[in-house]
Amino acid sequence: MKYRGGGDWYGNPSSLSNLVEFCNRELEMDISPRYEIVEAGSPELLNYPFVHMTGHGNVEWNTEEKENIKRWLRAGGFLHIDDNYGMDPYIRPQLQNLFNDADLVEIGANHPIFEAPYALPDGLPKIHEHDGNSPQAFGIFLDGRLAVFYTFEADLGDGWEDPEVHNDPVEIRQKALQMGANLISYAFNGSVYVPNE
Secondary structure (H helix, E strand, O other): OEOEOOOOOOOOOOHHHHHHHHHHHHOOOOOOOOOOOOEOOOHHHHHOOEEEEEEOOOOEOOHHHHHHHHHHHHOOOEEEEEEOOOOHHHHHHHHHOOOOOOOEEEOOOOOHHHOOOOOOOOOOOOOOOOOOOOOEEEEEEEOOEEEEEEEEOOOHHHHHOOHHHHOOOHHHHHHHHHHHHHHHHHHHHOOOOOOOO
């Protein structure tokens, strides 16, 4: 997702391609290796069941953009936001004010998103240290369905990037890719998506 505010929405350029390759190779998915960039306020957002958002800095959604995101999420869209370090003070207020009737809540390791296709009994994996805090997963639920999944102090996208970018150990990178595969699987199989007509 491309957003305003000066945050680097284009961060981790190799991450999504590597995640798609992993899902297609390991899980025999058939995801196109070419992904699209969609703006927060674009009507094209309604064409995508899964959208990934990342960055280090400021995020701004105006009223029209928020309404567009809400409409898409209520239609069944799934938004994954990965704090690439420094995004939290900007994105958290946006999420907390997105819905009047749906709060941003912490998600425990017992949620199904950590169970399949890869079992991650400890929940969200820690990929990069940053402030040294434990990784946390937050979400917004709409009618019982997890619609927004926000990963904090984990930095999954860094673990999806080309190995030489961050020189992560193989086992750490593998956990990041497995978590990413769980996200995509949940977005497509764990909820019903109503495409734009």
